[in-house]
Amino acid sequence: MRMLLQRNFWVIVLLIIGAVGDNLYTVKGRTHRILLDTDVDTDDFFALLYLLKQNRSEFEVEGVTINTNAWTDAGHAVNQIYDILYMMGRDDIAVGVGGEGGILEDGTILPDVGGYLPIIEQGITTGGHCRYRQAIPVGQGGRLDINANYGIRKAFLPQGRRKYTPLRQPTAQQVMIDKISEGPVTVFVIGAHTNMAIFLMNNPHLKKNIEHIYVMGGGVRSKNPTGCCPQNASLSCVPQQCGNHGNLFTDYTSNPYAEFNVFGDPFAAYQVFHSGIPITLVPLDATNTIPISKNFFDTFEKSLNTYEAQYCFQSLKITRDTWFDDQFYTEQVR
Numbered sequence: 001m002r003m004l005l006q007r008n009f010w011v012i013v014l015l016i017i018g019a020v021g022d023n024l025y026t027v028k029g030r031t032h033r034i035l036l037d038t039d040v041d042t043d044d045f046f047a048l049l050y051l052l053k054q055n056r057s058e059f060e061v062e063g064v065t066i067n068t069n070a071w072t073d074a075g076h077a078v079n080q081i082y083d084i085l086y087m088m089g090r091d092d093i094a095v096g097v098g099g100e101g102g103i104l105e106d107g108t109i110l111p112d113v114g115g116y117l118p119i120i121e122q123g124i125t126t127g128g129h130c131r132y133r134q135a136i137p138v139g140q141g142g143r144l145d146i147n148a149n150y151g152i153r154k155a156f157l158p159q160g161r162r163k164y165t166p167l168r169q170p171t172a173q174q175v176m177i178d179k180i181s182e183g184p185v186t187v188f189v190i191g192a193h194t195n196m197a198i199f200l201m202n203n204p205h206l207k208k209n210i211e212h213i214y215v216m217g218g219g220v221r222s223k224n225p226t227g228c229c230p231q232n233a234s235l236s237c238v239p240q241q242c243g244n245h246g247n248l249f250t251d252y253t254s255n256p257y258a259e260f261n262v263f264g265d266p267f268a269a270y271q272v273f274h275s276g277i278p279i280t281l282v283p284l285d286a287t288n289t290i291p292i293s294k295n296f297f298d299t300f301e302k303s304l305n306t307y308e309a310q311y312c313f314q315s316l317k318i319t320r321d322t323w324f325d326d327q328f329y330t331e332q333v334r
Contacts, residue, residue: 035176036064038190039191040072040146049308061093064093066078068115069116069118074116076147081095084157087158094170096170099112100116113173118132180209184210193262193265194268197269200271207275212278215261218284297329
């Protein structure tokens with residue numbers, strides 16, 4: 001999701017606002033239980049903070065499950081979520097990550113398998129080729145920066161008592177089973193779909209408790225996916241990304257349509273989309289309609305009245321300051 005973070009930030013917020021708004025008009029007087037499945041990229045913890053600011057009598061975050069076969073690694077991702085929850089006074093929220101199990105050749109799903117590897121790579125260990133994750137850079141602008149949130153996480157966030165503990169950390173499957181078993185829940189999937197897909201494959205009897213799944217991912221309508229040249233360019237112009245292309249920037253030439261959340265585990269996305277559960281999809285091309293403008297950025301900078309606002313702004317600012325070109329601010333698409 002990195003290439004279009006400045007747009008994705010708003011789409012995820014609007015995705016949640018839309019879900020919240022829909023629920024207000026469907027069932028009144030009942031607390032809406034929420035489970036968030038995330039890869040803990042920058043825009044994802046913006047979404048988490050937005051959810052945590054809602055009235056808990058109406059919208060209650062029950063659990064956060066983490067997929068670590070994409071932009072973040074287990075320990076860093078879990079600790080950032082723990083620190084955010086501690087800052088927000090929500091140490092009661094369960095946090096689960098990936099899993100140590102696997103899927104056998106006969107289709108048997110071992111306990112606690114989850115988002116360390118895409119489904120096609122699952123075996124009896126967490127070692128594998130991680131063929132999809134290879135598209136994500138390790139260094140600058142990739143997992144190293146996202147794991148540490150460019151160094152801001154430890155410099156800013158308070159640290160509570162909860163820490164990532166290998167082999168003792170609750171797994172995503174444990175948290176999903178516990179929370180979904182308790183009753184009706186709404187699920188937000190804003191990373192790769194591995195955790196959710198394996199839950200659905202292994203627990204079909206609990207599917208009835210999932211009222212709706214909101215997905216941030218995919219691309220539906222693409223324009224000029226193979227690239228284009230600026231207007232009045234010379235004949236020697238080499239086509240660059242333009243229009244509503246995908247965001248797989250490390251392999252754009254061979255896969256111009258791909259979007260990271262679906263690309264990270266295509267088979268898992270297939271399982272979720274074909275689950276029969278009502279799904280609302282917010283695709284990548286929707287992000288082109290609501291970019292972050294300089295006016296928004298400047299206004300945000302003047303409104304840092306809470307710790308969570310300060311953390312979001314610092315994270316957004318470092319993203320802008322390390323952006324790969326001079327196009328961080330874009331014109332509003334009309």
